[in-house]
Amino acid sequence: MKDILEYLKDHTNDILSDIEKLVRVESPSNYKDGINQVQDVVQSWLGSMGTVKRHTNEIGDVLHAQIQGQSSERVILLAHMDTVYPIGTWEEIWSIKDDRAYGPGAYDMKAGAVQAVWALRTIQALGQKPACTVDLLLTPDEEVGSAVSRPFIEGLARGAKAVLVLEPPFMNGDLKVARKGVGDYKIRVYGKAAHQGVEPEKGRNAIVSAAHLISEIIQLQDLEKGTTLGPNVIRGGTVSNVVADNATLEVDLRIWSAPEAERVDAALRAIQPLEGTRYEISGGLNRPPMEPSDGTYQLLEKAQHIANGLGFNVGAARVGGGSDGNFTSKLAPTLDGFGAAGADAHQKDLEYIHIPSLAPRTALLAGMLLEK
Numbered sequence: 590m591k592d593i594l595e596y597l598k599d600h601t602n603d604i605l606s607d608i609e610k611l612v613r614v615e616s617p618s619n620y621k622d623g624i625n626q627v628q629d630v631v632q633s634w635l636g637s638m639g640t641v642k643r644h645t646n647e648i649g650d651v652l653h654a655q656i657q658g659q660s661s662e663r664v665i666l667l668a669h670m671d672t673v674y675p676i677g678t679w680e681e682i683w684s685i686k687d688d689r690a691y692g693p694g695a696y697d698m699k700a701g702a703v704q705a706v707w708a709l710r711t712i713q714a715l716g717q718k719p720a721c722t723v724d725l726l727l728t729p730d731e732e733v734g735s736a737v738s739r740p741f742i743e744g745l746a747r748g749a750k751a752v753l754v755l756e757p758p759f760m761n762g763d764l765k766v767a768r769k770g771v772g773d774y775k776i777r778v779y780g781k782a783a784h785q786g787v788e789p790e791k792g793r794n795a796i797v798s799a800a801h802l803i804s805e806i807i808q809l810q811d812l813e814k815g816t817t818l819g820p821n822v823i824r825g826g827t828v829s830n831v832v833a834d835n836a837t838l839e840v841d842l843r844i845w846s847a848p849e850a851e852r853v854d855a856a857l858r859a860i861q862p863l864e865g866t867r868y869e870i871s872g873g874l875n876r877p878p879m880e881p882s883d884g885t886y887q888l889l890e891k892a893q894h895i896a897n898g899l900g901f902n903v904g905a906a907r908v909g910g911g912s913d914g915n916f917t918s919k920l921a922p923t924l925d926g927f928g929a930a931g932a933d934a935h936q937k938d939l940e941y942i943h944i945p946s947l948a949p950r951t952a953l954l955a956g957m958l959l960e961k
């Protein structure tokens with residue numbers, strides 16, 4: 590492993606310049622041209638290493654590269670190429686200060702894709718082959734729910750030996766074994782309009798009914814279990830002298846386990862509206878929780894062993910935010926956080942990667958691919 594680390598350390602500037610190339614092509618979710626350009630760049634790098642397929646669709650291509658290994662067993666590498674930043678949001682698209690490189694989506698998570706390419710390049714340069722066949726999947730829509738990518742992600746994960754997600758590690762460098770499931774409810778509340786001054790008794794106030802709903806929803810939280818419900822968007826009514834006949838509420842749900850999601854969903858749908866009003870509930874769990882399996886802990890042990898050989902430690906982290914690993918943990922052993930170290934994801938002008946850790950983190954990934 591030391592030779593791999595030395596090789597990557599010698600190429601840190603090349604890795605960094607590849608990350609810069611991807612970051613300079615801005616690719617917010619739903620901006621097809623930007624996402625396709627990013628995929629073009631990665632495809633050109635993968636060149637003759639394996640086969641590359643592009644699945645075209647309306648929001649930007651899904652790129653699937655396959656690199657033959659010593660066995661036909663498959664390891665999946667997952668990364669998303671969309672970012673949360675609209676074009677032109679950042680003052681400077683790319684800048685380096687001390688040992689940090691700043692750019693939209695650098696940390697979350699273009700660096701992860703570049704590290705995957707460099708892990709494969711290094712293995713090839715040192716005359717070796719991955720132990721398993723590698724499926725690298727670069728997706729266009731993780732930041733907006735992965736609706737387009739999900740079938741590709743799940744299709745590849747089924748029957749795979751492992752799924753390694755190239756999202757950033759925990760802030761101390763730990764790998765992510767568990768992520769909360771994410772739900773998103775949209776609730777329309779219907780009431781009845783009436784003149785607020787003349788005959789308010791004929792109205793049924795949708796906003797009052799929404800307030801009742803919110804207080805019931807908050808009761809469904811179980812903070813000890815990590816179950817949270819956030820009624821974070823509300824709109825309603827027309828003008829102040831008309832009894833409000835409508836309101837819309839959006840609620841974010843986070844849970845650690847599938848049964849908790851079922852409990853909350855059933856209870857939420859059973860909440861009784863105030864008399865004369867009605868609730869119409871849509872949405873639900875859009876990312877199941879990423880729950881660790883025995884296979885996850887085996888992957889973690891392997892990663893710890895490799896990291897120790899490289900001179901650092903990685904532990905296990907559990908985090909609230911979701912990733913595409915949430916879709917795979919039930920289908921194959923999944924371990925997340927193989928991307929670049931850094932911080933401040935989703936924060937304009939602040940998100941950065943930590944340059945000195947590019948080589949060791951990439952070496953860790955290369956080790957995961959090399960060792961059986």
Ligand SMILES: [Zn+2]
Pocket residue numbers: 669697698731756
């Ligand atoms: Zn991400």
